[in-house]
Amino acid sequence: MPYTRTDLAMEAFENTDSGAIPGVSVSHWEADGVQITEVLITDNEAALQLDKPKGSYLTLECPRLIERDPDARLAVSSLLAEEIGRLLPECGDGAPVLVVGLGNRSITPDSLGPGVVDRTLTTRHILGASYIQRQMNSVCAIAPGVLGVTGIESMELVEALVKSLRPCAILCVDSLAARDSRRIGCTIQLTDTGIQPGAGVGNHRKPLTEASVGTPVISVGMPTVVYAATLARDAFAWLSAQNGDAEPHEDALNDMERTLLSADIGEMIVTPREIDAIVQDAAGIIASGINRALQPALSDAEIAAMMD
């Protein structure tokens, strides 16, 4: 079993030796210049092997996002809106969708979730107002990690709110760790499996899943870091290949990574110098996808005009 430190199901799969695992089906396609990969994990054995729970994982990849290409941004947010729309349940009875931005606002690579919440169009408090003419869904949003540093666990706060607000669905956003540093800032993963303990840059201690809160939990994430131990492992393998060496044995690499993880260096993160700008950009793209998915009757201009 390969040791992996990635929150992307797609990388966990790539990392396995062969192209086929029973209980996992993988499809690739392209749309509007965006590479899409779907990983479906359908049995428990496969879930164990990939260290990811059963469910559907969709990955959108678009390296041109890094160059801030406006067409690429639009393509990614449109595809994201479409796929979120597909996963969302019907919320017929006025129950809100609760958007949860996990992570800590004052740790740059962990601040994607709060950044998305800042850009989410929330409507729950204005739906009854007389000046609201258009058909809108009820949406509320919270960034509990701002609070996590204040003596209340993020998940504890989310659970208290779910009991009180009774949302029909939860849409979580979180910063992820990748294996390949080239995925930072240009890859978005969408899954119906919620948030798992140990995942994310902030390393959540409790799950946020349909099983834990009784409401469907969709989660959206983007890698913002690679762990230093993972980088060292990959640099080692890359170097061996450069030198024309035989590929290092998987066990040796795993040993190395595990050893580094227990040293100080393992918990260091590797990230681009421009991570502040990358996270802000990504928060805009993801929020745009969420706003379109949640308010299909509004145009982009109407959404923009309603934002504070």
Next chain:
Amino acid sequence: MPYTRTDLAMEAFENTDSGAIPGVSVSHWEADGVQITEVLITDNEAALQLDKPKGSYLTLECPRLIERDPDARLAVSSLLAEEIGRLLPECGDGAPVLVVGLGNRSITPDSLGPGVVDRTLTTRHILGASYIQRQMNSVCAIAPGVLGVTGIESMELVEALVKSLRPCAILCVDSLAARDSRRIGCTIQLTDTGIQPGAGVGNHRKPLTEASVGTPVISVGMPTVVYAATLARDAFAWLSAQNGDAEPHEDALNDMERTLLSADIGEMIVTPREIDAIVQDAAGIIASGINRALQPALSDAEIAAMMD
């Protein structure tokens, strides 16, 4: 009945014609260069007349705070700590004190509460940790107004949290409106009556009181604004006095203020240009008072060292 637009019980009382109202007792004293005024409202008639609920209101005034005098800061935060300690119930069973910072972080004069939460030492999540050697009380803190703009009412979030965390006391912090602009930035009010609808710079729509949540609610506030209508009224009176005119009739002044309130100008605020710095300073002083009151076994240096 005079029309007033002030959150300070002391100003509501000053505003009445005579020095004595049945059901209200007022005391003044000085300590360490700080003027202290206690207003006790003990009957319903008086509460109606002053437009403030029954209870105790303590005001600390220290104009030297505006000049950022270090001795004044220390004196005020020490007195505040002492008085908060007097109002707090015993929390014997490990139940936390919940500090609630009301207001909106992105509206400067309404951001006192979130600023205090940022500087509050929270301990609830670390009390069990092995490295904690000292006797500490359990404290958690939340700034729900960041969330009020996201489709969830501040009070709704606080209520959900109170159900889940079962605190033994709530300590609220809020930005207030004063009548006299000279009180901005140098006056702190402490009361056991909680938060009332319509009070504060953010004008809360629901109460946060022992009656509404079943837990004692102490609130601490500082004026950061005067409403423009109030200023116009006072300027008018001040001008009449300057000119040696007979004092304008109270009814005429009330009429003027009410008329202005319905015009655009009435909702404008009057504030010092330096309000950004004043609010930050005040947040530091109030948080220091709260931290000392809640952790009497820790020295100032220990509190500072434990803050992130």
Next chain:
Amino acid sequence: MPYTRTDLAMEAFENTDSGAIPGVSVSHWEADGVQITEVLITDNEAALQLDKPKGSYLTLECPRLIERDPDARLAVSSLLAEEIGRLLPECGDGAPVLVVGLGNRSITPDSLGPGVVDRTLTTRHILGASYIQRQMNSVCAIAPGVLGVTGIESMELVEALVKSLRPCAILCVDSLAARDSRRIGCTIQLTDTGIQPGAGVGNHRKPLTEASVGTPVISVGMPTVVYAATLARDAFAWLSAQNGDAEPHEDALNDMERTLLSADIGEMIVTPREIDAIVQDAAGIIASGINRALQPALSDAEIAAMMD
């Protein structure tokens, strides 16, 4: 001579008794829902009377800006771009235009200038780069007020830079004080007279004009505050009118305002509670006008794509 505390030439003129002053010509027109007023002051006597230097003052007014109407924003920034283009000299030899954002970033109503600098497309450092395909003008930008608090006067820094960069024109942006609070956030003044001592929310101590630096200085400003003394004066007059009183004598009003100015209250500012959001919005609109005026060969999308 009426005492005035306004940075808008248009309000200084409105404030005079009659509709005609020798040496002042005023025109009004409307375009795309924006009210435009041009005040031309052509002789010294008139300049003294209005307390504004000789030159051209163009005011764009659009109350719908306050409601964040996207059409209004576009109309105002387009008109602003056109008028800035008309005032700018030819910069044939590659000399840059220097955009100067006056004011203090940490005093909200004084932060318009730094906010515009943050959103200005600067090109001076990239003009030679091989990936630049389009015709672009050289632009650099500075917010010296961030520095003014650090022991160097804004104007001193601008003068040092002008000597070193030799710009062909200076485009200044500053926060202004108005007489009428309804002009806050929805009125832009454009003038070829530069910046005068005593003007602006920050009250500059030295001029920034063609005479002081040897380069044409165009300035753009928006009111963000009314001084409290001015409000009191206007409230008094407004109240008299409400009561059906005879209009108060101009001399009495001037006396009142001058007296208040020497009291604490006079230096207080009156501003909307939402000034943080208003200043951010206005910075976006003004920067958009400046970017279009300075880069006529680029589309809006190209400008947006080049911004960091």
Next chain:
Amino acid sequence: MPYTRTDLAMEAFENTDSGAIPGVSVSHWEADGVQITEVLITDNEAALQLDKPKGSYLTLECPRLIERDPDARLAVSSLLAEEIGRLLPECGDGAPVLVVGLGNRSITPDSLGPGVVDRTLTTRHILGASYIQRQMNSVCAIAPGVLGVTGIESMELVEALVKSLRPCAILCVDSLAARDSRRIGCTIQLTDTGIQPGAGVGNHRKPLTEASVGTPVISVGMPTVVYAATLARDAFAWLSAQNGDAEPHEDALNDMERTLLSADIGEMIVTPREIDAIVQDAAGIIASGINRALQPALSDAEIAAMMD
């Protein structure tokens, strides 16, 4: 010649094969729990070999800074003050000391310089004021990197200011890259050699030295990152040692690092997740050292009281 990617002279020296290089003298001592290393480079050959200009480099190391130990902070800032005082020339004629905070405020690991400028007590603009009773030196400060993104090079702005302000000394602060990640956040280097092209996290393109501006330039820096290529190199060597392998040949390691540097991964940075908090802390400690060195007649409390 070993290839190095470190801004610390001490690490450049450690990296050489033997303990002795002609033209370099190294001393170690300890004071108040702080490890101090002085590297003196006295000839050109040695300067070439270490890739650092001739001059004096003092390094203060104190791992307890990472745990935010208050005693450690005080010890480091006191030692820093003393050593800065030793390097500063006499400024008898009222000429100011110019503090320059290099780096970009919106790239967290590059924001140390601007953070120090924010906390520096500047006095040049108030020295003549009647309320100033104490003997103070003239100090001004600038963070030009905020401007570097606005079309004006940091060094160009500093040069323009030096011509205009004629300081007697320049004190530069910059974020550095280290070789050993354990030095991030707990090591301060002080040198009389100024700033070299290519150094720092922001990789300056022009020098800022006594030779370039005609004024003595002292620089203070702290490592905030390790380049990913450097980490990979060290991980490789560390791993070989773990495995009991023969030490990898220096040439092989240099080859690896150079190859990685040309790949995408080489420009990635390695940094602790908590870098936002580490940089803020360090800015406070360094500014405290600078303030004490520049104002020996003021107590810490007086300095604090004069800061805005």
